[in-house]
Amino acid sequence: MSLPLFISRRYFFSKKKKNFINIIAIISMLVVSIGTAALIIVLSVFNGMEDLLRSIYGEFDAPIQVMPRQGKSFELTDDIKFEINSIDGVMGITEVIEDNALLKYNHSQMVVKIKGFSKDFIEMGRMKEAIRHGELSFGSETQPLAIVGRGIQFKLGISLRNEYTPLEFFYPKNVRPGQINPSSYYTHTRILPGAVFALEQHYDDNYVFVPIAFTEQLLDYKGKRTSVEILIEDPSQADKIQDQLTQALGDQFVVRNADQQHEDLYKTLQIEKLFVFITLSLVVAIASINIFFSLSMLVTEKKSDISLLYAMGATPAMIRKIFLTEGAIIAFIGAGSGLLLGFIIVWIQENFGVVSMGVESAVMQAYPVKLIATDFFYSAISIILITFLAAIQPSLRASNQSKFLRIK
Template sequence: MLVVSIGTAALIIVLSVFNGMEGLLRSIYGTFDAPLQVLPAEGKSFVFTTDLREKVRSIDGILDITEVIEDNALIKYNDAQMIVKIKGMSDNFIEQGRMKNAVRQGELKFLDNNTAYAIIGRGIQFNLGVSLRNDFLALQFFYPKNVKPGAIDPYQYYSRANIMPGGVFALEQQYDDNYVFVPLSFTEKLLDYRGKRTSLELMVDPEQDLLTIQDNLAEILGKKFVVLNSDQQHADLYKVLKIEKLFVFIIFSMIVGIASINIFFSLSMLVIEKKPDIGSLFAMGAPKKLVRKIFLLEGAIIAFIGAGSGLVLGFAFSWLQQTYGIVSMGVASSVTQAYPVEIIPTDFLFTAITIIFITFMASIQPAIRASNQGVQRV
């Protein structure tokens, strides 16, 4: 019974931590990602025409359009260099304030006194040794050109542009180590896109149904574009979390199943120990069904008490962690100081059903053996 209780509590705690991790990622991405994103169905860019802009704005519920140009580029600072994702954003991105809580150094700005600025991830700052206090050293970006064969001048093979670092953000490692945000005009010139965009990020009215807006937008844009909501933009990540949670559930259920062998042997020993009493029941006219029910009831008691106490222990620890953050991450630079936990009722339901089923099944064979005991004369 104790083993069942501990296994149930451990399963509830682990599942709650996975829920908390998913919720933490949603909160991180939710503060930065736009509710809707428009991407080309084929290729990596499209021409952003006035007609396309009017189509998007005609959808009820869309408040703002952020134009985006995103691609890989080589960045160099002093003697260090690395490949990064350069993401050019239109000026309204700053006005939306989606990164205002993520900036750790400098300012959230793209333009100041006719000088363009870049906002870089903290990981990139560490790798390149970028100093915001150095007003004489700029970030150098290099992007390969689509030149014809036979060109002799090496400068014809790539375009180059400089920009000053204006701020450092810390959002999430994937962004911190790879992304540099710059003005849209800077990226358009560096990549020579000439009116092309790689995506559109749309801000919507929070009081309206997001899925309805998404469906209406997808219908008016047609098959040439794909419209993604915030969850679909990171669908692979959330899918991995759900798969990991499923495998953890299966593994812990197997552990409880192995632990339930103790219940099997305990009931088997009880059958041997109570053999005279079983014989007395048969002598008094008790049917096999009654004897079988007695031992099945014994297994059910173990199952319900073990699962019930485990659910209570798991809920108590998860609630304490969610409320007071008892167990810390142990990393000073982590996004959250304590392990995130989220309690979901369905986890308790499926865990209870699984644990009770496993432990109850372990009591079937001893109950059948007890009912097959011959009538012992008293």
């Protein structure tokens, strides 16, 4: 082989090797960018779902709820009402009786949650937007009406137009020994359906709302209540009013805000969000192996340049800093472009609803998303840290190589 041909082949393969290293570095940045964008998008979807649940439950749940610490019910006395109403910011209270009961309609039956409300519930119009058929009303004292969940309506075939077929409720009594008559084993009452609501699947499939007098008669509570819902003037003062109620009512009662009423659900969402964050971070960590290989190949290729820098007076710390800077550039460009890409996609979805739920009866037509600054902060920190760690070993290898050249 002639010398010109040998030199040209070495130049060709050297250039090809450099291009290969550059391609790996670009791929590394793209992987980091896509992983970061995916992380932002998924976290935003969880934020949107959490906000959607709050908005759905906000139509029905009271800002503050008071329940007995022990037992299923308590006697609501005038003293308790006075303690609650005397706190600044309280607009009023809604008395509640809730329990399981057997519902029969025509020849179909199922166990449901029957929930009786005082008249304040209707006056506040808390479920006005959730009514699908009929009117938000409990009727009159002589002709009470029930508000039925849409899921229960479908399962039992309930018709609001049929005024001759009522809803029949059965509730077991505390049977004494020696009683033979079967009718003494349970309480039986009837009520006509007046409206159908669609709020959320759990409520739609399980709940029937009725006047509290009807529930009191069916369950034989005689002045007892299972909970009291507090309506307040300023929702921003909920925590302050909650603390005041806790002090005023003592240890016999549990005072819960809107989030605490569905604490298990929100905790589940937060746990899922955490595991998704960890999973996608691990995916980016695995993808960061490309950064490790690209920098390792760069160290191998730049042996002569490292020795030249050392001959010009460079220290091992300077050599190490050069390769760490190379890794930091990949990390910052990848993470920065990923954050920007994720922000753009989520912003488009939030404002234009490009991705739909695909279900006509869904509460929202488009997937809910929400941007939170802390998601950007923690995502950027984790991605930059992971990719920066991938650059440490090649930089240490480069500095150790300069020490070897010095000894040699």
